[in-house]
Amino acid sequence: MIKKIKLVNFRNFGEKDLDFVEGKNFIIGENGKGKTNILECISILGNNSLLSIHYENLVKKNNDFFYVEYENGSYEKISISFDKEKNKKVFSLNGKTLTKTKFKQNTYKCVIFSPIIMNIMYLSPSLRRDFIDNILISSYPNYEKVLKQYKVIVQSRNKILKNIFNGKSKKEELEFWDDLFTKKAVEVYNYRFIIIDFLSKNIKDSIKIFGNKVNTIKFEYKTKVNRENIETYIKEYLNKNIERDIILKKTNIGPHIDDFDILIDNAPLTNFASRGETKSIILDLKILEISFIENITKQKPILIIDDLLSELDDYHRDNLLNKIKHYQTFISLINNVGKNKLENKYHYL
Numbered sequence: 626m627i628k629k630i631k632l633v634n635f636r637n638f639g640e641k642d643l644d645f646v647e648g649k650n651f652i653i654g655e656n657g658k659g660k661t662n663i664l665e666c667i668s669i670l671g672n673n674s675l676l677s678i679h680y681e682n683l684v685k686k687n688n689d690f691f692y693v694e695y696e697n698g699s700y701e702k703i704s705i706s707f708d709k710e711k712n713k714k715v716f717s718l719n720g721k722t723l724t725k726t727k728f729k730q731n732t733y734k735c736v737i738f739s740p741i742i743m744n745i746m747y748l749s750p751s752l753r754r755d756f757i758d759n760i761l762i763s764s765y766p767n768y769e770k771v772l773k774q775y776k777v778i779v780q781s782r783n784k785i786l787k788n789i790f791n792g793k794s795k796k797e798e799l800e801f802w803d804d805l806f807t808k809k810a811v812e813v814y815n816y817r818f819i820i821i822d823f824l825s826k827n828i829k830d831s832i833k834i835f836g837n838k839v840n841t842i843k844f845e846y847k848t849k850v851n852r853e854n855i856e857t858y859i860k861e862y863l864n865k866n867i868e869r870d871i872i873l874k875k876t877n878i879g880p881h882i883d884d885f886d887i888l889i890d891n892a893p894l895t896n897f898a899s900r901g902e903t904k905s906i907i908l909d910l911k912i913l914e915i916s917f918i919e920n921i922t923k924q925k926p927i928l929i930i931d932d933l934l935s936e937l938d939d940y941h942r943d944n945l946l947n948k949i950k951h952y953q954t955f956i957s958l959i960n961n962v963g964k965n966k967l968e969n970k971y972h973y974l
Contacts, residue, residue, distance in 0.1 A: 654974030671735035
């Protein structure tokens with residue numbers, strides 16, 4: 626639980642202290658007042674990022690550092706400071722410096738709801754891959770490192786392919802990178818298929834959204850890889866498609882190009898469902914994200930809902946708030962949409 630947070634020189638705030646309750650915490654104010662900035666602070670303290678902004682852009686104008694801190698239910702104070710001139714982050718627990726790994730172990734998990742997530746099935750496949758990867762990063766301490774290593778290997782292999790195409794490298798140089806790529810891709814897939822299996826099993830419960838209109842709902846992971854023998858399949862694919870990869874100057878198999886879809890009676894969700902039904906499915910996916918993280922880490926994640934409730938009708942808003950009632954939640958609003966309940970806390974900016 627987050628009891629308090631402190632912001633110093635963070636975005637538009639010179640200094641700001643806020644206290645919170647275990648239930649729903651509403652941050653209310655007009656656009657430009659800093660609602661999202663408070664949620665961004667909460668997200669980075671949870672080793673996530675609401676807006677994926679570089680730290681130097683979080684420093685208040687005309688200042689050279691920021692400091693953010695939260696106090697948890699055990700009265701421990703966990704903080705991040707960033708020196709813009711030195712480009713240095715410092716993580717600490719009760720004033721004692723932590724490594725990034727130790728910080729991640731000591732801080733909370735957080736799940737972010739934002740307007741863009743409601744359109745995830747209509748937008749770029751990279752957003753859907755990020756959705757899966759972010760769940761795994763929150764659930765498994767080593768996955769972020771594995772994924773970063775994989776991406777570096779893909780970039781290096783693609784550079785060799787480009788050099789071969791331009792006559793600057795020889796095909797033999799690919800052997801080293803093909804071996805590294807295959808091994809690291811298998812590692813990524815071993816994690817990916819855990820969450821894929823979980824979503825595939827549990828999304829079936831969402832069929833009730835459609836009443837008696839449909840017979841099946843399915844989570845489809847779209848990949849070129851044969852799951853039964855991933856390593857052998859990737860090696861054979863790379864060998865067979867070497868000329869194609871050289872011409873295109875990129876690696877055409879692997880987790881970095883995979884995608885997923887939701888099939889309703891074997892038809893893509895976006896072709897079959899109404900916007901309202903699609904929102905319901907996506908909200909169910911986010912609820913499954915919460916459940917997965919909690920099951921794996923044995924921690925209740927903190928929930929962040931940024932500028933989303935105003936985009937939902939009464940049914941979807943009430944349904945969401947009911948499903949997350951047992952989690953500490955931070956919600957930004959322009960107007961006071963929620964009902965005044967004793968377990969809620971309201972901060973007006």
